[in-house]
Amino acid sequence: MPQAILTEDLSKSYGPTRALDGVSLGVPRGQVFGLLGPNGAGKTTFVRVLSTLIRPTGGRAEVLGHDVATDPGAVRARIALTGQFASVDEDLTGRENLMLLARLMGLSGSQARARCAELLAAFDLEGAATRQVRGYSGGMRRRLDIAASMIARPELLFLDEPTTGLDPRARADVWAIVRRLARSGTTVLLTTQYLEEADQLAERIAVIDHGRVIAEGTAAELKARVGSGVLRLTLRDVVQAEQAARIATRLGLEAHAQDDPRLLEVPLAEAEAAIPLLSALTAEGAPPVDFAFGQPSLDAVFFALTGHGTETEQELAE
Amino acid sequence: MSPRDTRLDRALGAAPAAAPGPRPLAETLAFAWRAILKIRHNPEHAFDVVVTPVMFTVLFTYLFGGAVAGSTDAYLQFLLPGILVQTVMFTSIYTGFILNQDIQRGVFDRFRAMPIWRPAPIAGAILGDVVRYTASAVLVLAVGLVMGFRIEGGAGALLAALVLLNVFALGVSWVFTAVALMVRTPGTVMTLSWLVLMPVTFGSNIYVAPETMPGWLQAFVSVNPVSHITTALRGLLEGAPSLSAIALALVTPFAVTAVFAPVSMWLYGRER
Numbered sequence: 001m002p003q004a005i006l007t008e009d010l011s012k013s014y015g016p017t018r019a020l021d022g023v024s025l026g027v028p029r030g031q032v033f034g035l036l037g038p039n040g041a042g043k044t045t046f047v048r049v050l051s052t053l054i055r056p057t058g059g060r061a062e063v064l065g066h067d068v069a070t071d072p073g074a075v076r077a078r079i080a081l082t083g084q085f086a087s088v089d090e091d092l093t094g095r096e097n098l099m100l101l102a103r104l105m106g107l108s109g110s111q112a113r114a115r116c117a118e119l120l121a122a123f124d125l126e127g128a129a130t131r132q133v134r135g136y137s138g139g140m141r142r143r144l145d146i147a148a149s150m151i152a153r154p155e156l157l158f159l160d161e162p163t164t165g166l167d168p169r170a171r172a173d174v175w176a177i178v179r180r181l182a183r184s185g186t187t188v189l190l191t192t193q194y195l196e197e198a199d200q201l202a203e204r205i206a207v208i209d210h211g212r213v214i215a216e217g218t219a220a221e222l223k224a225r226v227g228s229g230v231l232r233l234t235l236r237d238v239v240q241a242e243q244a245a246r247i248a249t250r251l252g253l254e255a256h257a258q259d260d261p262r263l264l265e266v267p268l269a270e271a272e273a274a275i276p277l278l279s280a281l282t283a284e285g286a287p288p289v290d291f292a293f294g295q296p297s298l299d300a301v302f303f304a305l306t307g308h309g310t311e312t313e314q315e316l317a318e
Numbered sequence: 319m320s321p322r323d324t325r326l327d328r329a330l331g332a333a334p335a336a337a338p339g340p341r342p343l344a345e346t347l348a349f350a351w352r353a354i355l356k357i358r359h360n361p362e363h364a365f366d367v368v369v370t371p372v373m374f375t376v377l378f379t380y381l382f383g384g385a386v387a388g389s390t391d392a393y394l395q396f397l398l399p400g401i402l403v404q405t406v407m408f409t410s411i412y413t414g415f416i417l418n419q420d421i422q423r424g425v426f427d428r429f430r431a432m433p434i435w436r437p438a439p440i441a442g443a444i445l446g447d448v449v450r451y452t453a454s455a456v457l458v459l460a461v462g463l464v465m466g467f468r469i470e471g472g473a474g475a476l477l478a479a480l481v482l483l484n485v486f487a488l489g490v491s492w493v494f495t496a497v498a499l500m501v502r503t504p505g506t507v508m509t510l511s512w513l514v515l516m517p518v519t520f521g522s523n524i525y526v527a528p529e530t531m532p533g534w535l536q537a538f539v540s541v542n543p544v545s546h547i548t549t550a551l552r553g554l555l556e557g558a559p560s561l562s563a564i565a566l567a568l569v570t571p572f573a574v575t576a577v578f579a580p581v582s583m584w585l586y587g588r589e590r
Contacts, residue, residue, distance in 0.1 A: 051431040077338035077433040087428040089420075091359045092352070103348040104434055106337030115334060122329035124322065132359060148428070150329070152336030180323060184330040 002065035004029045004156050004187040005050060011058035012045050012211075019045040021211035022059065027204075029155075032178060032188040034202030034219075036195060038302070042211040043191040044084055047160045050189070051081045064155055080149035084160040084191075087145060088133050094144050095120060095129040098151065105152045115151060123147040123177070139170025146177055156187045163197060175200060196295045199223070207305060215305050225304060231266040231274045233281075234290040238262060243286045251277055256303070267296060267304070340435035349442020354449055356416065363416075367408040368454045371401045372461050378525060379465065386526055391466055398462040399551035400524030402479070403544055405458045406451045406487035407519060411511040413447055414494030418504045437583060440495065444488060451487045452480055470557035479554045482567065486547050489571020492578035499585035518544050543570035 005027035012020040020042050027033040037043050048054045050063055052072035060067060066074040081087070088097045095116055102112035120129045123143040133141060142162055149157055159178065163171040178201050181188055192198050198205045199219045207215040207222070215222060235241040238261045248255040248266050253273070256265045268274055271293055281287055296304070339345060357364055375397060383393030417440070420426050429439050459467075469476050493514075498507045521535065522544040528536045539545050547567040553560045 048427075053427055053430055073433060076431055077336070079431065081428055081431040083424045083427050085424040087424040089352070089356075089425050090423065091356050093359075096352075096355055100348055100352050101428075101432075103351075104339070104345055104429075104432060106339060106341065106344075107334060111334060118329045118332065122322075122325040150333060153330065153333030154336075176323070177326065180326040180330060184327065186330070 001029065002062065003027060005033075005061070005063055005189065007050075007059065007061040009059035010046075010049065010056050010061050012042075012049055012054065013057045018211050020049065020056070023208070023211070023213055024059075025206055025213060025216070027187070027189060029187050030185050031203040032182045032190055032201050034198030034205040035189065035191040035208055036193070036198045036205055036301070037191075037208035038193060041208045043208060044160055045211070046208070047081070047083075047158050047189065047191060050075075051079055051158055052076055053081075078155045079158065080154035080156075081158045082142075082145045082149050082160065082162065084164070088141060088148060090134040091132060093130050093132055094125050094136070094140075097133060097144060098148055101148050102151050107151070119147040119150065124173075137170065138166050139173055142166065142170065142174055143177065146174070146181075150181075150186075153184075153186060156189065157181065159188055159190045161191050161193065164193065171197075195301050199295065207301065209302065209306065222301075229268050229271055229293055230296045231268055231277070232292045232294065233264045233266065233288045235262050235264065235286060236289055240286040243284070244281055244288070247280050247284060247286065248277060251280060253277060268293075338433035340433065340438070342435040342438060342441075345434045345438035346441045346445060349439050350445035351442075353416075353443050353446020357446070357450055357453075363412050364409070364450055364454055364457075367412065368405060368457050370408060371405040371458050374404070375401050375458070375461060375465070394462065394465055394467050395556070396527075396552070397525065398459070398467045399479075399555050400522070400544075400548040401462070402455050402458055402483060402551060403486070403548050404519045404524060405454050406483045407490060407515055407544070409450050409454045410447070410487045410491035411494055411508065411515065412450070413443065413491040414498030414507045414511060415504045417443060417495060418498040418501065418507045421499070422503065436587065440582065440586060444491070447488065447491060448484050451484050455480060455483050469555050471555055471559065472557070475554045475557060475559065478559070479551055482547065482550060482554070482564065486543075486567065486571050489574045490543075492575055492582055495582045496578045496585060499582055518542055522548060524548050543567070546570065 003026050005025065007023050007025050010020055010023040011018065023042075023046065035043050035046065045054070049056050050061055050068060052068050052075050055069055060069070062068070063075045064078050066078075068075050089100075092100070098116040098119060099112055102115055107115060120126050123146070125140060125144060125147065128136060128140060133144065136144065146159070146162070162178070163174050166174065175197070178188060178190065182201070190198070190202060202219065204218055205216070205222055206213050215225065233244060235244050241262050241264055244264055245255040245257070248264070253266050253268070258265060266277065274293060278288070278291065375394075378397060379390050379394045383390035387393035387396055426439065494507065494511050497510055501507055501510065521538050522542045523539055524544065528539040531539065546563070546569075550560065550563040550567040553563055
């Protein structure tokens with residue numbers, strides 16, 4: 001059985017801009033694959049090429065064994081696309097949106113009605129079914145959008161930044177849905193700007209930057225390269241922050257200065273490694289006024305993988 | 319497992335097998351249904367384009383009717399057929415407006431990634447337009463009838479007039495479809511379309527007979543397709559249909575379709 005997605009040296013140029021610059025990637029069937037990268041890295045371009053919306057300018061791409069350039073019809077019959085901007089019709093109600101797509105998928109009137117009712121209930125949209133999508137919250141739109149993709153079960157679902165712009169509660173709802181999708185055996189290509197999201201949902205992750213894949217592997221493999229977490233320290237003043245950085249270096253850790261000179265970020269292999277550092281800081285007169293342990297930010301991932309931050313961070317720094 | 323997870327699992331597991339298209343007719347009808355739903359949800363789109371012509375009808379009839387045609391009654395008989403033309407032409411702007419909105423909102427990306435007949439979204443929208451043209455024409459006609467307009471040609475003439483109006487507007491709307499596929503925002507579609515429509519509807523024989531106009535304007539009015547269909551409609555509704563006028567009125571919509579339909583389909587299929 002062919003892989004869900006197979007690309008070889010896939011490129012897409014817009015004039016001198018190389019949105020995709022030689023991407024070679026294999027996505028196995030039946031799993032959630034995360035494509036992680038900052039804005040403008042080429043994630044959406046990758047999804048648009050694979051969903052046959054745009055043609056590659058170089059290399060080749062196969063989706064479920066069908067070439068996207070020479071056999072786009074066969075690809076379209078097997079995929080569903082939930083684009084970066086909710087691709088539902090604001091003027092129509094939730095039910096009408098689903099009904100339209102159900103009819104386009106070839107369901108009969110009664111089949112379509114039954115399927116739409118089932119999906120509206122499953123995606124918690126029953127109460128809003130007869131309201132125009134214009135009045136939906138961001139989370140409701142996303143749920144409708146994903147429901148629309150699942151009318152007839154696709155073999156491969158593209159979810160392009162499904163949680164960008166959502167509040168934490170709506171994000172959790174989308175995560176729960178993606179987990180159920182994964183259990184149902186649908187292959188999902190998920191793009192995201194959040195390491196945490198890729199870590200939570202995807203079995204394998206590719207990190208993409210400037211149209212190139214810069215790292216690929218399981219979440220565990222990736223984190224082994226990046227460190228599983230990061231300790232964020234707030235010191236009382238700049239002098240103490242400098243002192244804390246020296247202490248961390250002495251303990252064999254890296255301390256990254258932040259835009260705010262009182263802040264330090266220390267990547268750690270494991271949470272326990274924070275204890276000797278915090279003890280040393282307290283004992284030597286530079287106790288943090290605040291600290292937090294968390295997942296490394298996308299910027300930290302990029303720092304570890306490429307030695308530079310994401311473009312947006314660099315622009316902000318300039 | 320929460321009840322919601324159970325519902326989700328059941329719904330995901332019960333997905334019917336897709337019967338991938340293309341099925342041109344069924345898909346076109348589905349998109350036409352969508353267009354009609356949009357009218358139902360946004361009646362102001364139909365209202366907008368009807369208010370102006372109704373206002374003109376009332377204003378011009380009672381204000382200038384006596385001066386231009388000797389009596390308000392005679393002027394209304396002269397004016398209303400042309401106002402119907404203006405109405406459907408204003409309505410046709412929304413074809414481009416809605417299409418552009420669909421593209422900007424990303425709705426068309428989903429359609430373009432589905433195994434459907436490629437022209438179906440546009441063909442369906444155009445089919446739905448027939449409903450909008452007919453509805454807005456009937457609305458304006460109703461106001462005219464209340465004001466005292468008489469359809470001398472009877473029911474057959476009325477039906478023929480509605481068909482002619484639809485054919486004309488459907489043809490002309492390909493221009494706005496092409497514009498909608500070229501420009502960035504729905505607002506730009508509106509602005510550009512009004513820029514074209516204002517001179518071609520006013521620089522015609524809708525409001526006054528061209529005899530008193532300066533020569534250069536008479537020349538423009540006589541080649542203006544809006545004048546051709548207005549003349550044909552007047553004949554029909556007066557009960558004196560002229561086949562040559564109708565034939566002349568049909569030249570433009572067919573010519574525009576022959577040129578702009580392929581251009582639009584090419585623009586639609588092009589990458590964005």
